[in-house]
Amino acid sequence: MKSNASPATDRLLYAQSGGVTAVINASAAGVIETARAHGVKVYAARNGILGALRETLIDTSKESKAAIAALRHTPGGAFGSCRYKLKSLDTHRAEYERLIEVLRAHDIRWFLYNGGNDSADTALKISQLGKAMGYDIRCIGVPKTVDNDLAVTDCSPGFGSVAKYTAVSTLEASLDVASMADTSTKVFILEVMGRHAGWIAAAAGLAGDHADAPPHLILFPENVFDEAAFLAKVKATVERVGWCTVVASEGIRNAAGQFLAEAGTRDAFGHSQLGGVAPVLAALVKDKLGYKYHWALPDYLQRSARHLASKTDAEQAYAVGKAAVQYALAGMNAVMPVIVRTADAPYRWKIEPAPLSKVANHEKKMPRSFITRDGFGITAAARRYLAPLIQGEAPPPYGKDGLPAYVQLKNTAVSRKLPDFKP
Structure with missing residues (x-):
């Protein structure tokens, strides 16, 4: 994809939202490695959207290539996450305006929000307010949820x-x-x-x-x-x-x-x-x-058992992070990279963009055809859907102490430019 980046000034902000997954950091690695390949600096919000509101940002360029690569096998949320829902623009406009102020102050032109239904809604609203306030911000949702309840996508990374x-x-x-x-x-x-x-x-x-x-x-x-x-x-x-x-x-x-x-x-x-x-x-x-x-x-x-992660899941989590950056740099806005299943056996999938408006605040429940008639089991159709998603192993490297060698980032703070703000 063609990049519209201006590496000298423009930056990308990435944030993690809600309950983390065993592979959400794989999405973070996909974002950061892809952005680096395009010469774009990535900031991360400390503790999710609250970090953006508080202007507590992290400069990921201070992390080594090896540290970012290690995110692919490290559980938890590398930059911190939070459960904090921004309400409607009418009732919480000050918070949304604060976000635009922070983005503007740090020359951030792309905002990638890694989360579920509520996060997709937040990213959509920020993209709308950016237009209203005359600030060109491209917002991309990055799918994540252990519950598998995101609409449009075949399955949810995590x-x-x-x-x-x-x-x-x-x-x-x-x-x-x-x-x-x-x-x-x-x-x-x-x-x-x-x-x-x-x-x-x-x-x-x-x-x-x-x-x-x-x-x-x-x-x-x-x-x-x-x-x-x-x-x-x-x-x-x-x-x-x-x-x-x-x-x-x-x-x-x-x-x-x-x-x-x-x-x-x-x-x-x-x-x-x-x-x-x-x-x-x-x-x-x-x-x-x-x-x-x-x-x-x-x-x-x-949701933290990275040692037993599905290889398929880990690969999909990285792929949506990579695609999110590609979409952003190509000028897309208010979209989310989603997983499209093209075959069951052998399992095949691809990534495509979907409008955030079709994901935000929609909940995908299991089809009734996936539950047996007595209500206590799964059907063959459910098995065909579920079985490919747990395929493959992607074990982390282990240290001499017998424990997984997980990475802990330095998370170097970005200098603040605005007055304090309390959400």
């Missing part, structure tokens, strides 16, 4: 690695349960992320491919939780197989629409903070069926 971790964990824990079931645990419950969409829970279904293979029950947020049906299925499975593995999405609700694990608090995006559905289900199993149980809540482990 999901494939969580899916692999979930499927492997389900398989390994189930082998443990099977070996102990005669005298100990009869039911194992694994709680996974997924407030409104059951993609991660569905990925657990890849651990087995027949009726008696784990997971024996998957509880999706797309379905209303039926206590009687759940207990009957668990009982029948234990009587037939000798034990039972359950994978439950954190977002399952009862017939009244209430989360089973509602904790009563909300995060910065207005989402309910869920307090743990696995112990609720375990209590039901014990009280109603009398079975011994164990439950697990991997929580952050799901």
Whole structure:
């Protein structure tokens, strides 16, 4: 693609948003390495959009080539992230104007926001306000979410690695349960992320491919939780197989629409903070069926397990970062590089631009055709979709201490030019 960059003055700002993934830093590497190849300096916002508002910027040119390359295998958010949602232009115009002021003060002409639905909406609004304020800023969304709920894109970078971790964990824990079931645990419950969409829970279904293979029950947020049906299925499975593995999405609700694990608090995006559905289900199993149980809540482990990342996911995460820079330098605005699947077997994919307006504030839920008729498993169609996303291994290098050799950047601060601003 032709570049419109003016390396002597223009800069690119990159920011990470929301919950990180095992491969979000691979996207950062794709952004920085591609920008460097075009002679463009990259600033990063410290702790996401808050860093842009506070004018706490990081000069990535101070990092070595090797350090940036190491981001491809390092989990977490290298520059810090945050859960902070910019509301409407009408109610929070001062914040948006502050962003434009910061961009203008540092000669930043491209803003790349690496996040999910809310981040796509923010990038879209900044691009609109830039025009209104007479400042030429090109905004590109970089897709990321473990929940796989971004619209338009075939899958969300970050999901494939969580899916692999979930499927492997389900398989390994189930082998443990099977070996102990005669005298100990009869039911194992694994709680996974997924407030409104059951993609991660569905990925657990890849651990087995027949009726008696784990997971024996998957509880999706797309379905209303039926206590009687759940207990009957668990009982029948234990009587037939000798034990039972359950994978439950954190977002399952009862017939009244209430989360089973509602904790009563909300995060910065207005989402309910869920307090743990696995112990609720375990209590039901014990009280109603009398079975011994164990439950697990991997929580952050799901999205930080870079050692078990999907090679496919890592490659896609890098590719969207690279494409985002290419789109920006080609003069595109208010778009997001998305993954387009061109074949299932063998799996083939490509990257194409999509308007942010078609991504922002849209949520992709699982098709009903991906859930079995009884509501507790995945169909062949779901398996065809999910299986390629966990393919391949991309292990990090290991040090002499036996631990992964992850990189920690210097994150050299950029000198500030504006007065303080408190969001």
